[in-house]
Amino acid sequence: MSEPEVVRRPDGGALADAIADALVERTNAALAERGVAHLVLTGGGMGIAALRSLRLAAERGSLDWSRVHLWWGDERFLPTKDAERNETQACEALIDHIGIPSDHVHPMPASDGMDGDHVEHAATRYKRELTRAAHGEASVPDFDVCLLGVGPDAHVASLFPGLPEVREDEASVAAVRNSPKPPPRRITLTMPALRSAREVWVLASGEGKAEPVRLGLAGGSTDEAPVAGARGRERTLFWVDEAAAARI
Numbered sequence: 001m002s003e004p005e006v007v008r009r010p011d012g013g014a015l016a017d018a019i020a021d022a023l024v025e026r027t028n029a030a031l032a033e034r035g036v037a038h039l040v041l042t043g044g045g046m047g048i049a050a051l052r053s054l055r056l057a058a059e060r061g062s063l064d065w066s067r068v069h070l071w072w073g074d075e076r077f078l079p080t081k082d083a084e085r086n087e088t089q090a091c092e093a094l095i096d097h098i099g100i101p102s103d104h105v106h107p108m109p110a111s112d113g114m115d116g117d118h119v120e121h122a123a124t125r126y127k128r129e130l131t132r133a134a135h136g137e138a139s140v141p142d143f144d145v146c147l148l149g150v151g152p153d154a155h156v157a158s159l160f161p162g163l164p165e166v167r168e169d170e171a172s173v174a175a176v177r178n179s180p181k182p183p184p185r186r187i188t189l190t191m192p193a194l195r196s197a198r199e200v201w202v203l204a205s206g207e208g209k210a211e212p213v214r215l216g217l218a219g220g221s222t223d224e225a226p227v228a229g230a231r232g233r234e235r236t237l238f239w240v241d242e243a244a245a246a247r248i
């Protein structure tokens with residue numbers, strides 16, 4: 001696993017723009033090398049701000065969306081098009097405005113989908129979708145970049161300190177029933193799935209993220225600070241504004 005590198009920008013707006021430009025560059029490189037790119041999106045303030053910036057950055061960088069696949073690191077288990085779903089916010093910020101094939105957008109199931117209100121069944125469905133897109137014995141596709149927001153409690157995706165899903169070390173997807181961050185029910189990639197990505201980018205803006213950023217860089221107990229386990233196979237970047245960098 002790669003040791004984390006820090007990329008600093010003055011404020012949230014500059015940070016979102018820098019993340020977007022780097023994501024276009026990384027995605028174009030993946031397309032040149034392998035003809036396809038798999039990106040994992042995240043929710044939260046900086047996660048969605050980066051997608052808003054990505055819309056224009058992709059135009060500037062002539063990104064060919066027709067060979068890109070979009071996945072999610074986690075999702076709030078709510079009805080389709082609910083304003084609080086990460087997918088809804090990603091569509092408003094980016095996906096509804098780009099020419100990406102609809103079968104290249106892989107949202108996690110909604111609570112009114114084919115599995116109804118069964119979050120475990122929905123998690124299993126996503127696990128199967130990931131495996132179908134994987135190569136060989138892998139259980140998930142070859143993710144190029146996994147974006148992760150980080151919570152004030154140092155959670156990433158919907159892996160929260162002390163909850164059992166953080167310790168899941170085999171399955172690629174888990175159902176969460178008691179998230180401390182509303183809503184309580186979520187679907188999340190597990191640590192092994194997140195860490196299978198070539199690159200993991202942690203996005204942190206604001207003084208409330210200074211301590212989780214310090215914990216993430218220190219690399220301590222993943223159970224106590226899941227962000228400490230946010231590492232990519234080839235590269236790990238912590239994208240921070242000056243407020244979130246205050247304890248580095």
Ligand SMILES: O=C(O)[C@H](O)[C@@H](O)[C@H](O)[C@H](O)COP(=O)(O)O
Nearest residue numbers: 043044045046149150151156157
């Ligand atoms: O569904 C979610 O809530 C997100 O995926 C979550 O992991 C988020 O990225 C962090 O909680 C940071 O969110 P903020 O940037 O809004 O603090």
